[in-house]
Amino acid sequence: MYQKKEIHAGLEEMKSVPNALLVDVRNPAEYNGGHIPGSINFAMSRILQEAEEAFPDKAQPLYVYCQSGARSARAGKLLDLMGYESVTDLGGIADYQGPREK
Secondary structure: OEEEOOHHHHHHHHOOOOOOEEEEOOOHHHHHOOEOOOOEEOOHHHHHHHHHHHOOOOOOOEEEEEOOOHHHHHHHHHHHHOOOOOEEEEEEHHHOOOOOEO
């Protein structure tokens, strides 16, 4: 199931979701320039070819974000079509007001 949530509300919700994974779908250079703490980088361009290997448990809740929200929406919908049971699109890090890691 694909759903869209505001980034701060989604991050707050994620704290109480067991086994949830925060996925930054920007490219590695963007990710290395600053990302939400605790996120992993898995570029949008890799989803069709590598998501099932990287995320074998399709029941694991995935929370995805990008820069502005366009790639995270595409990634979320693709993952949903691939059979992932809980995909939440958080939109873009541009709307995120919080600490960033490099």
